[in-house]
Amino acid sequence: MKILKLSLAFFVVQLFYLYQINAENLNAVRVIVNGEIITEFDINKRAYEAFSIAGQTYSKSELESKKTEIVQNAIDELIDRKILVQEAKKLLAEKPELSEKVEKNVDSFVKGAVDQVGSLYKFYELANKQGINPLQKRAELKNDLLIEEIMRENVYSKIIVTPKKIKNYYRDHVDEFSMKGSMSFRHILLKFSSYNSKEEGKTAADNLLNRLKSGEDFETLAKKHSRGPHADRGGLWSLDEASGFRKDLVAAISHLKEGEISPVIKSSLGYHIFKIEEVIAAQTLSFTKVQDEIRNTLFREEFIKKKKAYLKKLRKRVVIQRY
Structure with missing residues (x-):
C-alpha cells in the first residue's frame, strides 16, 4: 500500500507537467467548451482519481504505460460532463419546475449529511479537514443531479430490455450461471519417510483410522500426527484451497458425504485419511x-x-477548443 501511494504521488507530480504546451500553471486554460473552461487543475484532479482506481489493478510499470491514455480519458470525461450540464441547463429553462425539484434534492442530501455528523458546524469542520469546499461540493452535486435528469430524459427512457432478450442472454451464457461442485475437508498425511517401512506406516495409519472411528477428534489427531500441509490447523482445507489439492486424491473421496471419514488411501507420498467437512453440489x-x-x-x-x-x-453542436 505504501508503494502504491508513493507511485501515485509520483504520477501526480508528473501530471502537473504532462500536456502543458501552453500551460504555465494549474489555472491555465486547457479546454473551452461552449465558452466554459476546463483548467489544468481540473484535469490533474480527475486524472489523479483515475490513477487511484487504476492503481488497484495495475502495477507501477503498467500505470506508467497507461499514463497518457488515463489523462486523455480524464479530459474527455470533463468535456462530456460540461456538455451534459450545459444541455441540462437548457432543460431547466424549458421546465422551471425542474429547477425547484433539483434544489430540493440537493438540500435533502446536504441535510442528510449534516444529520449524519450531528451539526452544520461539524459538517463544515470535517469538510475543511478533508480539503473540501462545501459550496463547491454542493454545486457539483447539483450538476450530478442535472446530469441524471438529462440522462433520464434522453438515455434511460430509450432503453428497453425485453423478456425475450433476457431469456436469450441466459440461453447463450448459461455457463456463467453454472457452479462446479466443491468440498472442504480435513486431511492427515503419514509420510513413508517418517517410518522404517511402508508396512509400519500402514499400521500407524490403520491405528489412527480406528481411533477416529471410535470418536476421537480428527482436528486434534491431525495436529499431532499429520505431516501434510495445514497440519497446524487440524489439516483443514477450505472450499477454495481444496480446488488446488491433488486431483487423484480428491476423486478418491468425491463420493463421501459430509462428516464421513475415508479409508486409508495410499499415494506416492504416504498414507492419507480424510474427513469431509462440507460438500457443495454442482448446480x-x-x-x-x-x-x-x-x-x-x-x-x-x-x-x-x-x-x-x-x-x-x-x-456535433458544441464548440470545443483545446490548448
Missing part, C-alpha cells in the same frame, strides 16, 4: 434466480451504447 442457477441480474447487465450495456451515441450527437 446451474435457474433462470428465475438470475433474470434480475441479467436485466441489469443488459441495461448497463445498452446505457453505455446509448450514452455514447447521445454524447456524439451533442458534440
Whole structure:
C-alpha cells in the first residue's frame, strides 16, 4: 500500500507537467467548451482519481504505460460532463419546475449529511479537514443531479430490455450461471519417510483410522500426527484451497458425504485419511434466480451504447477548443 501511494504521488507530480504546451500553471486554460473552461487543475484532479482506481489493478510499470491514455480519458470525461450540464441547463429553462425539484434534492442530501455528523458546524469542520469546499461540493452535486435528469430524459427512457432478450442472454451464457461442485475437508498425511517401512506406516495409519472411528477428534489427531500441509490447523482445507489439492486424491473421496471419514488411501507420498467437512453440489442457477441480474447487465450495456451515441450527437453542436 505504501508503494502504491508513493507511485501515485509520483504520477501526480508528473501530471502537473504532462500536456502543458501552453500551460504555465494549474489555472491555465486547457479546454473551452461552449465558452466554459476546463483548467489544468481540473484535469490533474480527475486524472489523479483515475490513477487511484487504476492503481488497484495495475502495477507501477503498467500505470506508467497507461499514463497518457488515463489523462486523455480524464479530459474527455470533463468535456462530456460540461456538455451534459450545459444541455441540462437548457432543460431547466424549458421546465422551471425542474429547477425547484433539483434544489430540493440537493438540500435533502446536504441535510442528510449534516444529520449524519450531528451539526452544520461539524459538517463544515470535517469538510475543511478533508480539503473540501462545501459550496463547491454542493454545486457539483447539483450538476450530478442535472446530469441524471438529462440522462433520464434522453438515455434511460430509450432503453428497453425485453423478456425475450433476457431469456436469450441466459440461453447463450448459461455457463456463467453454472457452479462446479466443491468440498472442504480435513486431511492427515503419514509420510513413508517418517517410518522404517511402508508396512509400519500402514499400521500407524490403520491405528489412527480406528481411533477416529471410535470418536476421537480428527482436528486434534491431525495436529499431532499429520505431516501434510495445514497440519497446524487440524489439516483443514477450505472450499477454495481444496480446488488446488491433488486431483487423484480428491476423486478418491468425491463420493463421501459430509462428516464421513475415508479409508486409508495410499499415494506416492504416504498414507492419507480424510474427513469431509462440507460438500457443495454442482448446480446451474435457474433462470428465475438470475433474470434480475441479467436485466441489469443488459441495461448497463445498452446505457453505455446509448450514452455514447447521445454524447456524439451533442458534440456535433458544441464548440470545443483545446490548448
